[in-house]
Amino acid sequence: MKRTNTWRSKLFVLLVLLFNYLPIIVVVVYSFNASKYGNWEGFSLEWYEKLFRNTQIMRSLKNSLFLAVSSCALSILIGTAGAVGMAKSRFRAQNLLENVSLIPMMLPEIILGMAYLSFFSILQVPFGMVTLIIAHTTFCVPYIFINVQSRLVGLDPAYVEAARDLGATQTRAFYDVTLPLITPAIISGALLAFAMSMDDVVISFFVTGTTSNTLPLQVYSMLKMGVTPEVNALCTLMLLVVFGAIGVFYLLSSLRRKAR
């Protein structure tokens, strides 16, 4: 059997991809539309200008970036430490701990959100950046944990043993061998966690404070209000950043491949 596609299946793939990109294309086009409404009234950069002057959006963007970076860093620490430690440990509640720590990934977001709302209220923790970081770190940890864990499972123990055999202490072997070998897993987990944090509406909705609006929440409230061409401009800029990052990533990896 040949593994080829007919023109019809190719068309199908194309159409689904188009469906995926249709709203994004529309947003990009409309970010340059002089009119606020559906009809096209000519090219304009007005919304970009307004976007940068919109202090609310800018502040929420800054908040979101800060939130994503710090919860990513924290979850890298907790997830990696957890996965590495679990691989070396053997105790009764190990399965329980693993399952409970993965709950945030399986749970509908809204449940975690409202759990935090009630939990932080009773403890009288003021809602704001701190609660946001705690919440985001919690739902990011499983992504790092799972990634690192599956890498560790696939890692031949002989590498560490070889390092020990050649004269490295346990700690030294971890830094020289284990850590470099699990770094790709940490990075891919962290990228996912970063994206999840930047995208989260539901959980943030419950744990945010008055001074710590995140970008998704800001966009949510603007979209509920009505027409918001600045949001289109913002989306276009983010698209540019994402495509730029992917381009740089591919360039770097192809350069590295050539260098070998």
Next chain:
Amino acid sequence: MRERELSSAPKRRIAPTVWILAIWTFLFVALPLLYVIGITFLEKDDVWGITNVFTLENYKNLFSAVYGKVFLDSFLVAIATTVLTLLIGYPFAYFTAKFPPRVRSFIVLLLMTPFWINSLLRLNGWIILLKANGVVNVSLQALGLIDEPLKILYNNGAMMLGMVYALLPFMITSIYNSVEKLDWTVVEASRDLGASPFKAFCTVTVPLTVPGIVAGCVLVFVPSMGLFFISDLLGGGKTLLLGNLIKNEFMQARNWPMGATLSIAMLVFTTVFIYLYKKVTGAKTLGGLR
């Protein structure tokens, strides 16, 4: 080699770094969830959210007609979303896996890229397309096909569109992971033994990719009950989903115990679903996620 696998000593040992995970998990996963379960047994308070009075009223209320309808609606929306994403996602993943490797990874990249952009910003694209003075209506009017703008935004159709749009990539990646690992010689063998392409697909390909299908279904079904913002923004809040209801109980009605009870009900609901998934596939974790 077998000797090495056995080398796990039966002795109990806990690496110190485990405590970091254990403490965090206890404080910020276990405790809040236990607390939520606790407050489902308490009466509501307009100022503090909860009182200290024990009651089973909240669980009784679950079975009232209003909540029953929301549960049913959410369930139907979740099922419809799952079926639709499966119908679109399976052929897409299947065809994609048949492309040459370079094209394949490019398609996957294209599919996943929008994920890095906030989903609200992308949903905004649909609003622009569908609203009364949006792209679709303006174009149709310009072409003279319609006189009045169609009401295509703020209804269940638009909400379903948003749901499918937001969750389709989860379905596709899960199935794709399965299809890509498929041993095509098995399919060839069934053709060799006399199966038509369609028969081979139904009797060999699909059964072998069941783990991916089920993983995709869980990944779509579970969140689809809680994505309140899609119903809010595209559905115009016409259909109250479980997610909307929980949000409203907390934010507007300030009936925390009821909100918590609804959450627990939802949790039980999804847990049963995930349990069935594990039963069917015998998987230890959500395979599609790996």
Next chain:
Amino acid sequence: MQMAQPILTLENIHKSFDGTKVLDGISLSVLPGQFLTLLGPSGCGKTTTLRIIAGLETPDEGRVLLNGAEVTKLPPEKRAVNTVFQNYALFPHMNVLKNIAYPMKLRRVKKEDAARRVEELLSVVQLEGFGKRMPSQLSGGQRQRVAIARALACDPQLLLLDEPLGALDLQLRRQMQGELKALQKKLGITFIYITHDQEEALNMSDLIAVMNGGHFEQIGAPEEIYEHPTTRFAAQFIGQSNIIEGVVASAGQGSALVEVCPGNAMVVPGAFQAGERIALSVRAERIDYADKAEYGFTLAGVIKMHSYIGGVLRTTIELPTGQELLITGANPVSKYPAGCRVFVFWDPAVAAVVERGKAE
């Protein structure tokens, strides 16, 4: 005989994993410069023995001595022993140079000295110019050489090799066997080598330890192991052996007549008592058959079949007990066709008694 200090001594080592006994009281001593091979089927405990010597496992009982000093509880990094791992365990994120220099980096050897040593080692294993390659860019044989170079970097007194040729194809295997042996002779380092391939063991070793079920069946030079196996297992694991059991019918001076079944007897050298039950191992290529027995044998049989397997003719002969003997002969054609009744015999000196005990 001069008593050299053994470089390695194992004393009564026991080890269990999760309640399963893997090593059941093994003892061993190795002299400096020897090439010792641990030979046995998979799961016999040879890898565990090696890991205990390297310090990667701690024995439950018993002692490990290096140059007379006890190291039983010493971690691997503190032992002057290095290992070539089964799949080489080259660090995939370091190139060849960095892999080989790694142990020197740990010992804070000066950069220039380390670089010089790496070049030297690369030339020893004939991989000059491969320093910048990553392990993934090397062939199996090249990886194996890098692993050896890395293990040699700090002049270990003892080199442990865990089936280092297991992943290579037959031709390369044979070539590498010769190279490894030559390298060992040149460096004068003691090698402890693991394999389950008898040909490899016989070809390379000074001393072979046949292992089975967590203990040593026999330790000896290759010829000794092959010609005079002392246990049933050792006889059967190496070469093609026939194990024949019988009861001593009459014992004479220096030899005995052993009856396999009434009227069928073989001659066995050694001092025995009448009535003793013994098991004999005879190599397939040492057995002969004819219409008349020699050496006083009265062992009859029927030829079941001949098969030519390239170079030798393999003949199966059924004894009256029903046991089948496998015989290989250099002559591609036999005088006696299948179905023929013949007498079986051999030079009594080539048989080895692998079991003896009182008859019930």
